[in-house]
Structure formats: C-alpha cells, structure tokens
Amino acid sequence: MSMSNFNPALTTSWTKLKDLAEKAPRINDVISEGRQFNQRPIILEGLSLDLSRHGVDESIFNSLLELTEASPFSELRDGLFSGATINITENRAVGHTKLRTHSAENESALNALKDLSERIRNGTMRGHTNKVFTDIVNIGIGGSDLGPKMVCAALREYWHDAIQVHFIANVDGAEIRHLLSSINSETTLFIVSSKTFTTQETMLNADTAANWLSKHLQLSDPQSTNHMIGVTANREQALAYGLSTNNILTFSEDIGGRYSLWSGIGLSIAICVGFNNFNGLINGAACMDQHFQSAPLAKNMPVIMALLGLWYGNFLDVQSHAIVPYCERLSLLPSFLQQLDMESNGKRSNRAGEPINYSTGPIIWGQTGTNGQHAFFQLLHQGQHLVPVDFIAIRKDNTSSPTAHRLLLLNMVAQAAALAFGEKSTNEHKNYPGNRPSSILLMEELTPFNLGMLIALYEHKVFTSGAIWNINCFDQWGVELGKKLTQQLMNPDQTALDKATLRTLESLGPQD
Ligand code: F6P
Numbered sequence: 001m002s003m004s005n006f007n008p009a010l011t012t013s014w015t016k017l018k019d020l021a022e023k024a025p026r027i028n029d030v031i032s033e034g035r036q037f038n039q040r041p042i043i044l045e046g047l048s049l050d051l052s053r054h055g056v057d058e059s060i061f062n063s064l065l066e067l068t069e070a071s072p073f074s075e076l077r078d079g080l081f082s083g084a085t086i087n088i089t090e091n092r093a094v095g096h097t098k099l100r101t102h103s104a105e106n107e108s109a110l111n112a113l114k115d116l117s118e119r120i121r122n123g124t125m126r127g128h129t130n131k132v133f134t135d136i137v138n139i140g141i142g143g144s145d146l147g148p149k150m151v152c153a154a155l156r157e158y159w160h161d162a163i164q165v166h167f168i169a170n171v172d173g174a175e176i177r178h179l180l181s182s183i184n185s186e187t188t189l190f191i192v193s194s195k196t197f198t199t200q201e202t203m204l205n206a207d208t209a210a211n212w213l214s215k216h217l218q219l220s221d222p223q224s225t226n227h228m229i230g231v232t233a234n235r236e237q238a239l240a241y242g243l244s245t246n247n248i249l250t251f252s253e254d255i256g257g258r259y260s261l262w263s264g265i266g267l268s269i270a271i272c273v274g275f276n277n278f279n280g281l282i283n284g285a286a287c288m289d290q291h292f293q294s295a296p297l298a299k300n301m302p303v304i305m306a307l308l309g310l311w312y313g314n315f316l317d318v319q320s321h322a323i324v325p326y327c328e329r330l331s332l333l334p335s336f337l338q339q340l341d342m343e344s345n346g347k348r349s350n351r352a353g354e355p356i357n358y359s360t361g362p363i364i365w366g367q368t369g370t371n372g373q374h375a376f377f378q379l380l381h382q383g384q385h386l387v388p389v390d391f392i393a394i395r396k397d398n399t400s401s402p403t404a405h406r407l408l409l410l411n412m413v414a415q416a417a418a419l420a421f422g423e424k425s426t427n428e429h430k431n432y433p434g435n436r437p438s439s440i441l442l443m444e445e446l447t448p449f450n451l452g453m454l455i456a457l458y459e460h461k462v463f464t465s466g467a468i469w470n471i472n473c474f475d476q477w478g479v480e481l482g483k484k485l486t487q488q489l490m491n492p493d494q495t496a497l498d499k500a501t502l503r504t505l506e507s508l509g510p511q512d
Pocket residue numbers: 141142143144193194195196197198199202256257258343476479
C-alpha cells in the first residue's frame with residue numbers, strides 16, 4: 001500500500017485497539033493494579049508531563065505505538081525536518097522548524113527582525129514628527145494574530161514599560177475605532193501582519209489605520225512612512241500597498257499562518273519583550289524539536305499526547321478536548337490551540353485526496369482555571385460527554401502571592417483527582433462517576449524558553465496525530481468557500497444566490 005493512501009483503520013493494530021476499547025479499563029483499575037502505561041512524568045528541561053490519570057495500560061499503549069510505526073509518521077517527521085514537500089496540496093515544504101535552526105537564510109531574517117525591533121524599542125526609529133513610538137498595533141488575523149497575541153500576554157512580566165502593544169484582528173470596525181480614540185497618531189506604529197497581504201479583514205483595518213494617520217498627521221501617503229510596517233510572504237503585494245522597502249519583513253511561503261509566530265510575524269513579540277526573550281522562545285521550541293526527533297516514541301511527549309488523543313477520539317468516541325491553563329497569563333492559549341489543532345486537523349480526506357471513514361481532529365476548547373470550574377466543569381464532572389483535559393500550570397510564580405498561587409495549584413490537582421476518581425453517593429445528584437482522564441503539563445516557571453517548548457509540543461502533537469490519520473496538517477481549504485461567498489455577496493449581481501441567503505440579505509437591509 002502506498003503511504004499517501006495509508007488507511008490506519010485497515011491496520012491490525014487498529015482492529016486490536018477496537019477490541020481493547022470494548023473492555024477499556026478504568027483509570028482507577030490500571031493504577032491500583034500497577035498496569036499504567038507511563039507511571040512517571042516525562043521531563044524535558046523546565047516542562048513536565050504527568051500522565052497518571054489515563055485508563056491506558058501497556059497493551060493499549062503498545063498497540064498505539066504499533067499503529068504509529070505502521071503509519072507514515074516517521075517518513076513525514078523526517079520530511080518535516082529535511083524540508084521535503086510534505087504539504088502536498090499546496091506543493092510546499094513546511095518551514096516552521098527551520099525557523100528554529102541557525103541556517104544562514106534564517107539568521108539573516110532573524111537579524112532583520114532583531115534590528116527593526118531594537119530600533120523601535122530604543123527609539124532610533126521614530127514617527128513623522130520625530131517622536132518615539134509608544135503604541136504598536138499589530139493588524140492581522142488568524143495565525144497573524146493569535147500566536148503573537150497569546151505570547152505577548154503570556155510574557156507580560158517581560159514587557160517594555162514604555163511601549164504598549166495592541167492587537168486588532170476582527171473586521172468589526174468598532175474595535176479599531178475604539179483603539180484609535182485612545183492613542184496618539186504621532187507615537188503609533190502599525191504592523192500589518194499578513195502572509196498573503198490580501199486578507200480582507202486585515203486590509204480593511206490597515207486602510208482604516210492609514211486614513212487615520214493621514215487625517216491626524218496630514219500625511220498624503222502614510223503607508224510609506226515609519227508609521228506602517230508590513231510582515232508578509234508576499235513582498236510584491238506589500239510594496240504595491242505602498243509600504244517602504246525598508247519597512248517590510250518577509251518570510252517564506254512554506255511557513256503556515258498558524259505556525260508563523262517564529263517568523264517576522266513575531267515582530268510584535270520581539271518589540272514587546274525584547275529580542276533576547278524572543279530568541280529564548282525560539283530556543284525553547286528548538287529544544288522540543290530535538291526531543292521530538294530523538295526521544296524514543298514511548299517517551300516522546302508530543303507523540304504520547306497524540307496517541308492519547310487518538311485513543312479517545314478513534315476508539316472511545318470522544319469528540320472534544322479541553323485546554324485548561326491554571327494561569328491567567330495563559331488565557332489566550334485555548335484560542336491559539338484552537339486554530340493550531342482545528343485548522344490543521346479538521347480534515348475529511350487523506351493525503352491522496354480520498355475521503356476517509358475515521359474521525360480526525362477533535363473540537364478544542366477551554367479557558368483558565370479556576371474560572372472554568374465555575375462555568376463548564378459541571379459538565380466535565382457529571383455531563384454525558386467524555387472530555388479529556390490538559391491542565392497546564394506554572395510551578396513557581398513569583399508574580400503571584402505564595403498563598404494565592406498555592407490555592408490555584410491545589411485547585412487544579414483537586415479537579416484532576418475529582419475527574420479521575422469521582423465519589424460515590426446514594427444520592428444520584430451527588431454521584432461523581434470519575435474515570436475522566438486528564439494530563440498535567442507543569443512548567444517550572446513561565447519563561448520564554450518554557451513557553452517555546454510548550455507551543456512546539458502542541459505543534460508536534462498536532463503533526464503526529466495528522467501523520468497517523470494520514471491527512472495534510474498544513475492546508476486549510478475548508479475556510480475558502482466562506483471567503484468566496486463573502487466576495488460573491490459583495491457583488492451587486494446576486495442572481496446566483498440561493499433563496500435562504502437572499503432572504504437573510506433582505507433582512508439586513510441596505511448598507512447604512
Ligand atoms: O482564513 C484562514 C487563514 O488563511 C489562516 O490560515 C491564516 O492564519 C489567516 O487566514 C490569515 O492569513 P494572512 O496571514 O494571509 O492574512
């Protein structure tokens with residue numbers, strides 16, 4: 001069988017796993033009988049993965065490993081790191097791990113980012129009236145927004161005091177208008193972040209910013225000034241937009257949007273926390289890359305996380321997965337991971353373009369604890385859906401108080417225990433069935449390095465799952481139809497529209 005039409009559901013390990021799922025052991029039993037697949041946390045530098053609360057024994061785990069070995073995983077992992085054309089539907093290599101190496105090509109892009117971010121931070125690059133920049137606005141959406149915004153929020157402790165970084169993504173004009181009413185045009189710099197430099201929302205917001213600069217600074221051509229920078233893989237388009245050649249950072253076409261925070265798209269991060277810290281983030285990711293390539297599969301963090309996801313999704317019919325960081329600074333992690341996982345693995349055809357008959361990526365959702373405990377945890381404990389949880393916490397947090405931090409961590413441990421072991425009661429309302437799995441990812445401290453490891457861990461988890469499912473993690477055709485229809489709706493000729501759409505359009509009335 002050719003690997004591009006590999007069907008995991010036709011392997012003997014898949015059949016074995018189906019049988020094992022019929023009599024899936026309870027978490028409690030595998031622990032008390034000492035049959036658990038991975039009894040000790042896996043530790044890599046300042047990040048540990050505690051796998052104690054899964055009803056997965058050696059036989060299940062070994063079958064999952066066999067499935068991995070039968071799949072195109074190892075061929076694709078080699079291809080990822082060697083620059084092979086593994087994004088077959090777009091005929092591209094996949095370059096984000098290359099951004100974490102010291103190749104000559106990468107060094108020159110990194111140096112450009114370093115230079116630009118430092119000139120903005122130290123005030124040598126200034127605005128039209130010779131004032132230093134105090135407000136940086138990243139205009140971008142999807143991967144050109146979620147990664148940098150999440151990282152900047154997570155690394156708040158490292159911020160440059162004199163510079164505020166803002167993020168505008170949505171085409172909801174109220175957002176940008178609200179922001180513009182609170183900042184000063186003389187000291188504001190816009191970064192237009194867009195791989196394609198054609199994204200509708202981003203270009204409209206960029207126009208709004210340019211018009212605002214024109215009006216307030218009496219500029220006829222604000223795009224060509226230091227107030228507007230572009231970060232893109234489409235330099236021609238950025239030049240056509242009017243940006244100055246010196247104010248464009250480029251990156252390669254083979255960097256997917258959701259994997260792009262390591263490229264020039266991370267400019268807002270470098271301005272916010274400084275280039276050294278940005279580099280620390282990259283080094284953390286490189287450390288995870290190394291682990292992913294060299295650790296045996298049975299001790300490989302991203303591989304294990306992917307295998308657990310497969311076990312739940314393909315054999316226990318689980319449809320969603322919750323991400324619950326016990327750290328407010330990581331509050332944007334669930335939405336970042338939503339794009340990373342759901343845009344990569346929400347697929348219905350294999351790499352050969354054939355429809356597939358097994359489920360792929362889960363619905364990713366979540367929010368921080370303890371807040372989530374007072375919102376959706378009821379369903380996690382007693383609802384009818386089985387939702388595996390990734391708890392994420394910081395062991396040592398000097399930015400909190402010892403009492404609050406201890407309480408935060410104890411809450412997380414209590415939730416993991418309550419989910420896994422439950423409690424019996426004769427009153428059915430107070431019966432907690434337990435047997436609900438979770439993993440705990442514990443970071444020693446919330447440093448750029450550890451955060452880089454965490455992000456790369458999830459990137460590789462997503463990659464591994466996709467490789468075993470034999471899908472292409474690096475395209476996103478599913479989002480194109482909606483974009484095309486929006487264009488169609490903007491066209492005054494609406495003869496081709498279906499009745500339901502016409503009726504809804506009517507209810508919107510004409511544009512104000
Ligand atoms: O519509 C989805 C998407 O293509 C994402 O994959 C991407 O991150 C986002 O739009 C923004 O694209 P761009 O960086 O080209 O503006």
